[in-house]
Amino acid sequence: xxxxxxxxxxxxxxxxxxxxxxxxxxxxxxxxxxxxxxxxxxxxxxxxxxxxxxxxxxxxxxxxxxxxxxxxxxxxxxxxxxxxxxxxxxxxxxxxxxxxxxxxxxxxxxxxxxxxxxxxxxxxxxxxxxxxxxxxxxxxxxxxxxxxxxxxxxxxxxxxxxxxxxxxx
Amino acid sequence: xxxxxxxxxxxxxxxxxxxxxxxxxxxxxxxxxxxxxxxxxxxxxxxxxxxxxxxxxxxxxxxxxxxxxxxxxxxxxxxxxxxxxxxxxxxxxxxxxxxxxxxxxxxxxxxxxxxxxxxxxxxxxxxxxxxxxxxxxxxxxxxxxxxxxxxxxxxxxxxxxxxxxxxxx
Amino acid sequence: xxxxxxxxxxxxxxxxxxxxxxxxxxxxxxxxxxxxxxxxxxxxxxxxxxxxxxxxxxxxxxxxxxxxxxxxxxxxxxxxxxxxxxxxxxxxxxxxxxxxxxxxxxxxxxxxxxxxxxxxxxxxxxxxxxxxxxxxxxxxxxxxxxxxxxxxxxxxxxxxxxxxxxxxx
Amino acid sequence: xxxxxxxxxxxxxxxxxxxxxxxxxxxxxxxxxxxxxxxxxxxxxxxxxxxxxxxxxxxxxxxxxxxxxxxxxxxxxxxxxxxxxxxxxxxxxxxxxxxxxxxxxxxxxxxxxxxxxxxxxxxxxxxxxxxxxxxxxxxxxxxxxxxxxxxxxxxxxxxxxxxxxxxxx
Amino acid sequence: xxxxxxxxxxxxxxxxxxxxxxxxxxxxxxxxxxxxxxxxxxxxxxxxxxxxxxxxxxxxxxxxxxxxxxxxxxxxxxxxxxxxxxxxxxxxxxxxxxxxxxxxxxxxxxxxxxxxxxxxxxxxxxxxxxxxxxxxxxxxxxxxxxxxxxxxxxxxxxxxxxxxxxxxx
Numbered sequence: 001x002x003x004x005x006x007x008x009x010x011x012x013x014x015x016x017x018x019x020x021x022x023x024x025x026x027x028x029x030x031x032x033x034x035x036x037x038x039x040x041x042x043x044x045x046x047x048x049x050x051x052x053x054x055x056x057x058x059x060x061x062x063x064x065x066x067x068x069x070x071x072x073x074x075x076x077x078x079x080x081x082x083x084x085x086x087x088x089x090x091x092x093x094x095x096x097x098x099x100x101x102x103x104x105x106x107x108x109x110x111x112x113x114x115x116x117x118x119x120x121x122x123x124x125x126x127x128x129x130x131x132x133x134x135x136x137x138x139x140x141x142x143x144x145x146x147x148x149x150x151x152x153x154x155x156x157x158x159x160x161x162x163x164x165x166x167x168x169x
Numbered sequence: 170x171x172x173x174x175x176x177x178x179x180x181x182x183x184x185x186x187x188x189x190x191x192x193x194x195x196x197x198x199x200x201x202x203x204x205x206x207x208x209x210x211x212x213x214x215x216x217x218x219x220x221x222x223x224x225x226x227x228x229x230x231x232x233x234x235x236x237x238x239x240x241x242x243x244x245x246x247x248x249x250x251x252x253x254x255x256x257x258x259x260x261x262x263x264x265x266x267x268x269x270x271x272x273x274x275x276x277x278x279x280x281x282x283x284x285x286x287x288x289x290x291x292x293x294x295x296x297x298x299x300x301x302x303x304x305x306x307x308x309x310x311x312x313x314x315x316x317x318x319x320x321x322x323x324x325x326x327x328x329x330x331x332x333x334x335x336x337x338x
Numbered sequence: 339x340x341x342x343x344x345x346x347x348x349x350x351x352x353x354x355x356x357x358x359x360x361x362x363x364x365x366x367x368x369x370x371x372x373x374x375x376x377x378x379x380x381x382x383x384x385x386x387x388x389x390x391x392x393x394x395x396x397x398x399x400x401x402x403x404x405x406x407x408x409x410x411x412x413x414x415x416x417x418x419x420x421x422x423x424x425x426x427x428x429x430x431x432x433x434x435x436x437x438x439x440x441x442x443x444x445x446x447x448x449x450x451x452x453x454x455x456x457x458x459x460x461x462x463x464x465x466x467x468x469x470x471x472x473x474x475x476x477x478x479x480x481x482x483x484x485x486x487x488x489x490x491x492x493x494x495x496x497x498x499x500x501x502x503x504x505x506x507x
Numbered sequence: 508x509x510x511x512x513x514x515x516x517x518x519x520x521x522x523x524x525x526x527x528x529x530x531x532x533x534x535x536x537x538x539x540x541x542x543x544x545x546x547x548x549x550x551x552x553x554x555x556x557x558x559x560x561x562x563x564x565x566x567x568x569x570x571x572x573x574x575x576x577x578x579x580x581x582x583x584x585x586x587x588x589x590x591x592x593x594x595x596x597x598x599x600x601x602x603x604x605x606x607x608x609x610x611x612x613x614x615x616x617x618x619x620x621x622x623x624x625x626x627x628x629x630x631x632x633x634x635x636x637x638x639x640x641x642x643x644x645x646x647x648x649x650x651x652x653x654x655x656x657x658x659x660x661x662x663x664x665x666x667x668x669x670x671x672x673x674x675x676x
Numbered sequence: 677x678x679x680x681x682x683x684x685x686x687x688x689x690x691x692x693x694x695x696x697x698x699x700x701x702x703x704x705x706x707x708x709x710x711x712x713x714x715x716x717x718x719x720x721x722x723x724x725x726x727x728x729x730x731x732x733x734x735x736x737x738x739x740x741x742x743x744x745x746x747x748x749x750x751x752x753x754x755x756x757x758x759x760x761x762x763x764x765x766x767x768x769x770x771x772x773x774x775x776x777x778x779x780x781x782x783x784x785x786x787x788x789x790x791x792x793x794x795x796x797x798x799x800x801x802x803x804x805x806x807x808x809x810x811x812x813x814x815x816x817x818x819x820x821x822x823x824x825x826x827x828x829x830x831x832x833x834x835x836x837x838x839x840x841x842x843x844x845x
Contacts, residue, residue, distance in 0.1 A: 008492050008493065009492070009493075010488060010491040010492060010493070010494060010495075010496040011495070011496055011497070012492070012493045012495070013493065013494075013495035013503055013504065013505055013506040014493050014505065014506050014507070015492055015493030015494075015505075016493060017492050017493060018492070018493070034489060034492075036488050036489045036491065036492040037430075037481075037488070038432065038474070038477045038488075038496065038498070041417065041420075041421060041433060042430060042432070044421055044424065044425060045421075045424035045425060045428065045429070045430055045431075046430075048424075048425055048428055049428060052428065053428070070410075070437065072239075072242075073410075073413075073414055073417075074417070075242075076242055076246065077414065077417045077418055077421060078421075079210065079242075079243070079246045080246055080249065080250075080418065080421070081418075081421040081422075081424075081425065082210075083210060083213055083214075083246060083247075083249070083250040083253075084250075084253070084421075084422070084425055085425060086213065086214035086217075086250075087213060087214060087217060087250065087253055087254060087257060088425060090214065090217055090218060090221065090222075091214070092206075092211060092214055092215075093214075094207065094211070095210060099239065122506040122507055123506070123507055125506055126506040126507045129506075136207070139207045143206075150179060150205050150206070150207075151203060151205045153179040153205065154177050154178070154179060154181070154184055154186050154187070154203075154205040155177065155178075155179070155181045155182065155183050155184030155185060155186060155187070156179060156181075156182075156184075157179075157180070157181070157182035158179040158180055158207065159180070160207070165182055166182065167182050167183065167184075168182040168183050168291040168292070168294055168295040168298075169183070169291055169292055169295045241577075241580075244580075245580055245584065248548065248580075248581070248584045249584055249587065249588075251548075252548060252551055252552075252584060252585075252587070252588040252591075253588075253591070255551065255552035255555075255588075256551060256552060256555060256588065256591055256592060256595060259552065259555055259556060259559065259560070260552070261544075261549060261552055261553075262552075263545065263549070264548060268577065305545070308545045312544075319517060319543050319544070319545075320541060320543045322517040322543065323515050323516070323517060323519070323522055323524050323525070323541075323543040324515065324516075324517070324519045324520065324521050324522030324523060324524060324525070325517060325520075325522075326517075326518070326519070326520035327517040327518055327545065328518070329545070334520055335520065336520050336521065336522075337520040337521050337629040337630070337632055337633040337636075338521070338629055338630055338633045346830050346831065347830070347831075348826060348829040348830060348831070348832060348833075348834040349833070349834055349835070350830070350831045350833070351831065351832075351833035351841055351842065351843050351844040352831050352843065352844050352845070353830055353831030353832075353843075354831060355830050355831060356830070356831070372827060372830075374826050374827045374829065374830040375768075375819075375826070376770065376812070376815045376826075376834065376836070379755065379758075379759060379771060380768060380770070382759055382762065382763060383759075383762035383763060383766065383767070383768055383769075384768075386762075386763055386766055387766060390766065391766070408748075408775065411748075411751075411752055411755075412755070415752065415755045415756055415759060416759075418756065418759070419756075419759040419760075419762075419763065422759075422760070422763055423763060426763060460844040460845055461844070461845055463844055464844040464845045467844075579746075579749075582749075583749055583753065586717065586749075586750070586753045587753055587756065587757075589717075590717060590720055590721075590753060590754075590756070590757040590760075591757075591760070593720065593721035593724075593757075594720060594721060594724055594757065594760055594761060594764060597721065597724055597725060597728065597729070598721070599713075599718060599721055599722075600721075601714065601718070602717060606746065643714070646714045650713075657686060657712050657713070657714075658710060658712045660686040660712065661684050661685070661686060661688070661691055661693050661694070661710075661712040662684065662685075662686070662688045662689065662690050662691030662692060662693060662694070663686060663689075663691075664686075664687070664688070664689035665686040665687055665714065666687070667714070672689055673689065674689050674690065674691075675689040675690050675798040675799070675801055675802040675805075676690070676798055676799055676802045
């Protein structure tokens with residue numbers, strides 16, 4: 001059975017790891033390895049360990065960077081580290097970051113999910129974190145089991161969390 | 170037959186991969202390996218796999234970063250990763266990125282192609298994405314088959330997508 | 339006995355290394371290797387030496403970047419280096435940085451600790467440096483000895499130094 | 508005979524590669540390997556190939572980044588890649604970049620060279636590109652053949668292209 | 677006898693390398709290897725060569741980045757390269773950069789040294805470059821010969837060039 005690594009943080013204010021695991025378990029037959037670390041800058045080496053020491057074929061690295069300038073810099077550093085691990089291991093790591101100031105989500109988004117939450121409210125942010133984690137879990141399933149399905153979506157303006165942007169023309 | 174890798178994304182809002190493949194097939198005898206991933210930050214490891222696991226001699230990495238600050242940072246991270254893969258594999262990866270806010274293109278550009286599209290409109294952006302993918306596909310063909318042709322263009326102000334800037338004097 | 343590396347600087351204006359060591363010694367049975375360098379940009383190679391030459395299983399890298407733009411750039415460079423060392427050694431390095439302009443801490447924070455200090459005052463900054471070093475020392479202990487404990491805190495909005503943000507909902 | 512690699516781009520609007528080669532040939536007995544690529548982000552791997560596959564002992568990487576924000580980011584990425592290649596090969600690569608918005612050059616500069624060109628004009632930029640390429644070619648010759656000559660210039664405020672700044676005191 | 681590498685530039689407007697060497701020779705019995713390059717971006721590979729090809733146990737990399745935005749970017753790239761070399765060689769490189777716009781130094785600083793120079797004047801900048809090079813040379817001596825001495829200064833707010841900031845409390 002294929003093994004999926006879940007690297008997440010205690011800093012995040014929503015249990016995105018649990019959402020990802022729930023979505024993976026519901027839709028595929030995979031083994032889960034979970035590894036929680038303090039912050040997003042600890043995710044690169046945690047992901048590397050999931051791949052090299054625990055045999056994961058793919059990893060989801062989930063985190064919630066804060067809104068301050070320094071938090072954005074941390075996210076940048078973490079992202080570069082996550083890319084480096086992918087190159088060192090030739091293995092995909094799907095980065096699932098929700099920024100605390102992604103505040104556009106709100107009542108306009110509620111049609112599909114029934115969520116009613118003011119843009120930027122904690123409830124709206126939790127909704128976004130949950131949905132982005134789940135939609136990226138779906139990406140992981142496609143990458144592991146249905147590469148043709150993802151190939152058919154090339155250039156179609158997919159988004160994770162928010163609604164798809166769709167193709168330009 | 171030489172193999173060209175095409176790494177592209179589901180995030181992009183235009184099927185730049187298809188445009189590149191069409192241009193390559195029309196103008197050269199090459200084998201294509203296509204690999205679609207969710208976003209541009211997944212392109213570096215996808216490109217590495219195309220080179221190391223699927224035997225590509227050159228790769229085109231195509232994507233359409235969004236207009237927000239965070240999207241520009243993602244593009245920066247992806248670009249650094251793409252350069253790193255080139256150094257790890259000693260293989261060229263031609264990055265073909267179209268930024269959603271490259272809005273200068275418009276009706277003034279239509280003489281050569283017959284496209285009539287307001288600057289910044291979805292139609293103009295699609296036109297730019299198509300043309301840049303195709304012109305970089307032409308670069309790939311030159312790099313694979315006609316290195317002398319590209320040497321002769323050194324310092325001549327070539328641009329991909331928009332019109333050439335031309336030499337200074 | 340497990341060995342914890344403490345890399346710190348003469349640039350810092352508070353002895354965060356001593357605070358971390360005190361907290362580690364009080365709460366766990368570990369051996370300490372300390373390595374002091376001039377500035378934060380010297381921390382990456384110091385951490386690498388603690389891991390490779392002195393056998394540390396985990397390292398704390400402590401520093402206090404200044405408030406100027408150039409100091410923030412130094413911190414960014416140091417952080418990237420610290421991530422690189424983690425990937426080269428497959429070993430965690432817990433970065434504990436306190437920025438001189440983290441001035442929000444102040445009298446509002448004093449309930450738990452009894453500290454009364456105006457926001458941004460040297461006393462408040464020292465308090466923050468001490469507390470962040472100690473709380474990250476607690477993280478180190480969990481990572482070494484109680485991985486289940488840290489897993490249970492996933493997505494709960496933990497913070498080191500300042501009060502926890504807590505979960506969104 | 509020592510081999511000097513010349514990596515340059517079709518994007519540049521002046522044939523800096525030709526200027527560098529002319530200066531090298533006039534002043535030293537070296538063999539030239541030239542490698543032209545589309546843009547500056549293709550220079551790192553081109554430089555690596557010049558060193559590893561074509562036996563160059565030193566490389567000049569010449570380019571003309573545009574004036575837009577994204578061009579500056581590309582230049583930054585290219586520079587990091589060029590440094591990485593140097594570290595991977597333990598070989599010097601002299602980066603010769605002229606930014607399209609280096610507009611300070613102008614009529615005030617014409618005394619030495621006789622060039623009369625308004626600051627920021629295409630003619631002035633071409634003059635700058637030519638002169639910087641040639642002065643860096645002189646650096647390459649010193650590095651290859653007269654290391655003592657360059658040692659004697661330590662801390663003397665040399666500039667390439669524009670006039671030397673000279674020592675502070 | 678231990679060997680110290682001195683990597684410096686012709687771009688710098690003060691002979692910081694000579695100042696560092698003078699301070700090292702006066703205070704310790706070391707062998708010096710000097711390596712001058714055109715600019716700060718050439719310092720990483722020069723430092724690597726000093727370590728790997730000339731047997732230096734520690735290197736000082738000295739430079740004077742200019743005041744423009746592009747100069748700060750060059751300094752950032754050089755710093756990242758210098759950190760990379762340290763990690764590749766497990767060897768310390770003490771970066772000694774003086775930025776041309778570090779203008780705060782001036783008459784207020786003259787008590788200790790007797791220098792009277794208006795803040796931002798060439799004389800003040802030369803004074804700063806000299807003093808920073810010397811104080812970092814002292815750090816190098818401590819790191820080579822008296823590691824206990826530097827450990828005792830942990831967290832005490834040392835500065836090189838300007839006056840020490842001192843401990844917070």
